[in-house]
Amino acid sequence: MARPEDILSRADAEDFLYQEARLIDEGHFEEWLDLFTEDGIYWLPINLDAAPNEHLSLIFDDKLRRKERVYRLTQTKFPAQSPPSQTQHIISNVQVRDGVTDDLATGEVTIYSSHIIYEIRGVTADDRQLGLGDQRTFAGRAEHRLRQEQGVWKISLKRLVLLNRNLPIPNLTFLI
Amino acid sequence: MDTFTPIAKTTLDTQALVFEDESDFRVHGSVYTDEQIFNAEMRDIFGKCWIFIGHESEVRNSGDFKTSFIGRRPVVMSRDEHGEIHVFFNRCRHRASVVCREERGSVKRFQCQYHGWVYGLNGTLQGVAKHKGGYPDDLDKSRLGLMAVPRVEIYRGLVFANMDANAITFKAYLGAAKPFLDIHLDRAPDGEVEVVHGAHRTEYRGNWKFQAENSTDGYHGDTVHESFFKLVAEFGNKSGQHGAYTQGDLDEIFAHRMTGRTLGFENGHGIWESPLSPDAADNMRAGPFADYVDWLEGKYGTKSMHEMLNAMNLLIFPSLAVLHGQFRVIRPISVDRTEVAMHFFTLKGASEAYNDFRLTGYQRFFGPASFGSPDDVEIFAFNQTGLQAEEVEWLLLSRGMARETLDNLGVRVAESTDETPQRAFHRAWRAHMGA
Numbered sequence: 001m002a003r004p005e006d007i008l009s010r011a012d013a014e015d016f017l018y019q020e021a022r023l024i025d026e027g028h029f030e031e032w033l034d035l036f037t038e039d040g041i042y043w044l045p046i047n048l049d050a051a052p053n054e055h056l057s058l059i060f061d062d063k064l065r066r067k068e069r070v071y072r073l074t075q076t077k078f079p080a081q082s083p084p085s086q087t088q089h090i091i092s093n094v095q096v097r098d099g100v101t102d103d104l105a106t107g108e109v110t111i112y113s114s115h116i117i118y119e120i121r122g123v124t125a126d127d128r129q130l131g132l133g134d135q136r137t138f139a140g141r142a143e144h145r146l147r148q149e150q151g152v153w154k155i156s157l158k159r160l161v162l163l164n165r166n167l168p169i170p171n172l173t174f175l176i
Numbered sequence: 177m178d179t180f181t182p183i184a185k186t187t188l189d190t191q192a193l194v195f196e197d198e199s200d201f202r203v204h205g206s207v208y209t210d211e212q213i214f215n216a217e218m219r220d221i222f223g224k225c226w227i228f229i230g231h232e233s234e235v236r237n238s239g240d241f242k243t244s245f246i247g248r249r250p251v252v253m254s255r256d257e258h259g260e261i262h263v264f265f266n267r268c269r270h271r272a273s274v275v276c277r278e279e280r281g282s283v284k285r286f287q288c289q290y291h292g293w294v295y296g297l298n299g300t301l302q303g304v305a306k307h308k309g310g311y312p313d314d315l316d317k318s319r320l321g322l323m324a325v326p327r328v329e330i331y332r333g334l335v336f337a338n339m340d341a342n343a344i345t346f347k348a349y350l351g352a353a354k355p356f357l358d359i360h361l362d363r364a365p366d367g368e369v370e371v372v373h374g375a376h377r378t379e380y381r382g383n384w385k386f387q388a389e390n391s392t393d394g395y396h397g398d399t400v401h402e403s404f405f406k407l408v409a410e411f412g413n414k415s416g417q418h419g420a421y422t423q424g425d426l427d428e429i430f431a432h433r434m435t436g437r438t439l440g441f442e443n444g445h446g447i448w449e450s451p452l453s454p455d456a457a458d459n460m461r462a463g464p465f466a467d468y469v470d471w472l473e474g475k476y477g478t479k480s481m482h483e484m485l486n487a488m489n490l491l492i493f494p495s496l497a498v499l500h501g502q503f504r505v506i507r508p509i510s511v512d513r514t515e516v517a518m519h520f521f522t523l524k525g526a527s528e529a530y531n532d533f534r535l536t537g538y539q540r541f542f543g544p545a546s547f548g549s550p551d552d553v554e555i556f557a558f559n560q561t562g563l564q565a566e567e568v569e570w571l572l573l574s575r576g577m578a579r580e581t582l583d584n585l586g587v588r589v590a591e592s593t594d595e596t597p598q599r600a601f602h603r604a605w606r607a608h609m610g611a
Contacts, residue, residue, distance in 0.1 A: 044545065046374055053532045056373045056520055059545045064415045068407050068540075072547055075410075078403035079558070080550040130381035130512070131557030166279075168379035168515050170553065172545035 008146065008153070013096050013111045016153055017144065021089035024175045029070040032175065037147055037154040042066055044176070046165045058165060058172060073175070083122035083132075085174035090116040093141075108156060111144040115160065117176055131170070138176060139163045180326060180341070183219040188212055190609035194602045195570070199577055201599050202570040205563050208383035213609075214511040220609045221494050222247030225444075226329070226336040226346050228496040228505060229253050229263050231521070233333065233370040234280065239297060242280040245507050246337060251325060252276050252286070253335060256297035261330065263337045264299040264322040275322065286322070295322050332361050333368050334503075352585040353445040356490045360498050363484055365471055365525030371503065373535065376518040376543035382556030384495065384508035385601075387516055390552055391497035391504060392446040392489050392597035394438055395575060398430055400555055404547050405429050416537035436486075436592035438576075444493030444604025446597020452485045460485075465530050491597060493604050501534050502542060512560050516553065518542050573598050 008016075023032040036042070044058035052060045061069060073081065093114040117138040127133040140162040146153045160176065190213065193204040207213060227246045230253050234242050241254040243266055250266035252275070266274045268288040275286040275295060285302065286295040292305035299322035304311060327338040329346040336346050347354060361369055380387075390396065398405070409426045432453065439447035460469045473481040489499035497504040501523075507515040520538050522531040541548030576594025583589055590596040 053528075053535060054373070056376055056535075056539065056543065058376075058543065060539065062415075064411065065540070068411050068415055068547065071410060072403055072407050076403035076406050078551050079400060079554040129557070129561045131554065131561075166377075168377040168517075169544040170379055171550050173547075173550045176545075 008096055008109045008111075010094055010096055012153075013109075014091075014094050016146070017091050017094060017111065017113055017142075020155075021091055025087050025089055029073055029175060033066055033070055035155050036063065036066065036158075037149060037156045038063060040066075040155050041157050041159075042155075043157065043159045044162060044165070044172075045159065048161065058162070058169070069175070073173075078173075080171050080173040083125040085119050085171075086122055087174060087176070088118045090118075108145050108147045111142075111146065113142050113144070115140050115142055119174060119176075140165075180323060182339070183223060185219070185610070188216055188610065190216065191606060193609075194606040196599075196603070199574065201574045201577060201595070201602075202572055203602050205566060205569055205571060207605075208385060208560065208571075209511060209563050209566070211511050214383075214508070216609060217508070218247040218249075220611065221605065222249075222508070223339040224343065224608055224611075225494055226338050226343070226349050226492070227494075228492070228503065229328075229335045229337050231333055231369070231371040231503065231519070232261065232330060232335060233372060235261065237282065239282045239284060240280070241276060241283060241286075241297075243276050243278070246325065246339060247508060249339075250274055251337065252322075254286075254297050254299075260298065261328070261335060262298050263325045263328045263335065265325065267323070268293055269301065269320045269322065299324060331357075333370075349443055350445065350492065351442055352587050353439075353441045353443075353447070353490065353492070356439075356447055356488060357492070357498060359484055359488065360490065362476070363472070364523035365468075366523075368524050369521040370524050371519045371521050373520045373522070375520075376546075376549075377515060378518075378544050378549070378553055379509070379513065379515045380553040380556045381512055382514060382553075382560035383511060384506050384514040385605075386556040386559055387504075387506045387514060387553070388491060388494060388497070389598045389601060390556070391499060392438065392448040392491045393595075394433070394436065394448045394450070394592040395595065396552075396555070397433055400551050401548055403551070404541065407547060416533075416540040434592060438590050438592060438594050438596040440580075440588040440590075440596040440600025440603075442586055442600075442604075444601050446491045446493075446600050448489045448592065448597060450487040450592060452482050452487075457482060457485060465527075465533065468526060468530050491601070493601060500542065501538050514556070516549075518549070573602065 020035055040063065042059060042061040046057055047055035091113050095112045097110050097112060119136045121132045125132045140160050143159045144155055145157040147156045193207050195202045229244045230242050235253055235255040238255050238257050238259065241252055244251050244253060251263055252266045253261060253263050255261050266276050268275050268290065270291055270293050273288050273290040275288045294303040296302050301317040301320045325337040325339060326341040327343055329336050331346050350357060405426060433450060436450040457469055472484060476484060489497060491497045495506040501520055503519040503521060505517045509515060520535060539546060544550055573595045576590040576596060580588050580590040580596055588596050588600060
């Protein structure tokens with residue numbers, strides 16, 4: 001039986017995650033959308049023991065909701081992103097695992113990784129004003145489930161578990 | 177032995193800070209920036225009004241507890257062995273340490289982690305560590321229980337507490353606003369809601385009253401939430417409907433938002449109401465939730481059904497808003513720092529699919545990463561920053577005064593973008609402060 005490493009090496013997994021982070025950090029949000037499968041889910045849970053319909057999530061986006069999120073970021077102006085956020089993702093502790101037995105049967109592999117995300121409200125912000133001067137840090141661990149479509153790896157699930165998911169979070173309207 | 181002792185009265189002259197005549201209504205900037213006023217609010221507003229502590233469903237079983245705050249005061253809501261709900265200060269009677277460090281959970285007793293005093297689920301002192309020799313053998317433990325908040329009332333599952341032993345009942349306090357709270361609860365086929373999905377929590381660098389005012393503000397939507405309405409015009413409501421009218425194109429949405437009304441009540445409560453679109457009930461009937469609409473119409477009649485499907489935001493003075501399927505709790509931290517917790521509630525007796533649909537719609541607009549509420553809290557930091565120009569003394573809240581009417585229940589009624597609820601809020605604020 002094939003091991004997941006035979007399908008996706010750690011180096012390839014790292015490249016995939018770095019590329020995703022680059023698209024977000026450099027503002028290529030439309031291209032980020034293309035990383036997901038049709039049925040792909042982007043999920044930031046709050047309660048790790050609950051299904052998405054049993055507890056509020058910070059984000060639980062299917063394809064349409066993701067598209068709306070990117071439309072809002074790229075085509076509309078709104079207070080929580082005026083001025084817009086800038087992010088820097090740092091990713092490490094990358095592992096490729098067949099955590100679910102039939103991963104390979106369904107052609108999926110799972111990547112686990114650790115993330116530190118820095119966020120500030122843009123270089124044009126008047127940082128002397130309340131709410132604009134802080135550099136915020138988000139730490140968390142991510143699970144990416146990937147599946148090949150036409151020979152290209154796509155995300156069927158991105159589940160990012162933030163350490164501060166239970167704390168008050170003022171603004172998560174940027175892509176994280 | 178000490179008993180419940182209210183905080184000393186303020187010596188500030190707060191009455192001049194809310195100005196009203198026939199055509200003008202203004203609130204002084206210091207109401208949002210002055211620390212002394214904030215401290216006085218902890219006594220005169222949060223120390224005298226009915227404050228939402230939580231919902232019964234959050235402490236379903238004996239031993240369940242949930243911590244909360246009355247202004248800055250830490251409290252615990254617990255359910256004892258007999259099923260009774262208690263609200264007491266989260267403060268050991270010995271040296272003031274909190275006895276509960278978790279936001280919720282289930283315990284057999286509360287034990288202070290400092291010196292080990294033990295309290296029962298109803299707050300009674302059960303044990304003093306190393307009692308013998310250190311204290312008299314006949315120490316009167318009955319007088320050293322966790323101090324109860326003087327008044328607790330449960331209204332259809334909502335637990336409210338009041339620091340003022342002489343306060344009027346919660347129902348009397350709600351007054352003419354009671355039917356509007358009932359509408360939110362009557363939407364549940366079993367007549368009650370449940371808080372079982374946790375909360376979205378956010379915070380902002382601004383005074384707590386900005387969120388209270390904004391929860392019934394019909395004037396800001398077209399600007400602060402323009403992005404959301406554009407998004408709806410582009411994508412429709414397939415991705416979730418949270419309640420406000422969002423059918424049609426952008427012009428129709430904005431035109432519709434001018435319909436509806438605002439209400440201001442005697443004790444500071446307020447309403448912003450936006451009617452259901454003419455065909456929304458039909459659309460719902462054509463969709464997967466026809467059973468729910470049929471039930472609503474069967475139970476309440478066609479006219480009431482339409483009213484019950486309206487978007488309707490209720491602010492219960494001073495710090496609870498009930499809107500779009502959530503209990504929104506505003507927690508003042510300091511004069512320029514506030515936490516907002518949005519507790520989504522499910523309609524008991526409605527199908528899981530319908531509650532899931534409500535959750536999906538709620539999450540599109542509410543929560544730190546949503547497309548709506550983050551824009552509100554962002555604005556409050558704008559306000560707080562602008563307030564530092566203290567020479568511009570007043571904030572203007574006169575919109576719609578000329579078209580405001582008084583109904584026979586003493587409720588002020590005006591149009592959907594008018595500042596009627598905000599004026600009601602500040603009249604109550606003035607009446608409480610220094611009283």
